[in-house]
Amino acid sequence: MATKSITQFFHDLELPLKNARWSWGAQNKTTVLLRTWADEFSGKEKRVIVLREPTEYHERDSYGLDERIQHLRALWAGGGAGYTVIATAKAIGVPKREIKEYRDDKVFVIDSLESREDGSIVAVLGGTVAVGDLIEHALQHVTSAANGLFPVDALASGISTDSYKTKLPAMREWLIEVARRESYVTYAEVMDRFGLIFFVLRTAMGKLGHQSKDNGEPILTALIVDKHTLRCSAGLAEEFGVVDDQVERRRLYAYWAPSNGSTGAKQTPEVGQIESEPSSLEERAKRFAQIEVRPEQRAFRKAVFIACGGQCIVSGCDVPEALEAAHLQGHNWRDGSNAASDGVLLRRDLHALYDTGLLKFEGRLARLHPTVQEHYGAFEGVTLSRFEASCNSKP
Structure with missing residues (x-):
């Protein structure tokens, strides 16, 4: 060997x-x-x-x-x-x-x-x-x-060229599609997709951010977050004056909404308007339910969101845009398993791990597969929140 x-x-x-x-x-x-x-x-x-x-x-x-x-x-x-x-x-x-x-x-x-x-x-x-x-x-x-x-x-997409400048148009279009899905991506995902090292990525992000600013758009690079914190770096505030990246992402979602067409023609909500939104569990649940792509699943998502207190039961994350309602193993939405007790609230990346068997629930504890311990080891063995109300899987 x-x-x-x-x-x-x-x-x-x-x-x-x-x-x-x-x-x-x-x-x-x-x-x-x-x-x-x-x-x-x-x-x-x-x-x-x-x-x-x-x-x-x-x-x-x-x-x-x-x-x-x-x-x-x-x-x-x-x-x-x-x-x-x-x-x-x-x-x-x-x-x-x-x-x-x-x-x-x-x-x-x-x-x-x-x-x-x-x-x-x-x-x-x-x-x-x-x-x-x-x-x-x-x-x-x-x-x-x-x-x-x-x-x-x-x-072949042609994105593996050496110069990041040739990749900027493709990066911009990709991030716009991310905004239309009301989602986000991590620094690692962008580096992997476009073949960039971190320092080159930062330069590319600066170019894209200034392009957004010059066009009178929300700053597109607010969609790129750290995989652990799900927040942008301090550079977004220092270079573009964006003090709340979550607010900026909601502005991007509104600006690039499919109903606006490809130009993002609908007026972007003002920062003050977004910041003044009620922050009660019920209001955050409404925001969360609106993200779902299958309208028939909105009631399930909202029920799970409220049952779990609006927080990921593993990480404690309470940002609606970063959360998903995950059906428990053995509970299938196609079979009508759409009650609050059929699901749990998980951060998006943890939901992906759960669906692929890399994250499991044993008793009241979260267990991670050895292959993901390097990046998710902080969650190994944590006590699941609201377990009794939400995590009683079917035998």
């Missing part, structure tokens, strides 16, 4: 990763080396998936996805040498995999590529080659051209 990071592994083979955080492989003038996953490898068929069916990719995969498409397009045409190093993931079925281990002594030779009916692309593998012999082997080996046209040209 590997004794060094996979980043160093690629570097030592004179195939440095373009971006150590997001790249799924590397390419030089003669060679393409892909990182693939052990759970997508079939030793019997001698094939490994190099691109899953396109709809399986989450938006955050876009940077690595664009680069993978460039690599596959080169291999599809033939004429170069293709190889893959197969890694085992710490966990599968999660939005972003991490490498548990890989073999650093051998790589598989890619003889050719082929597409499947489900839209995925697989590599047809030959034998293996010792890592020490790879550079010399690549001078002799040629991956055969695949049959037909490269099947996923339309999938």
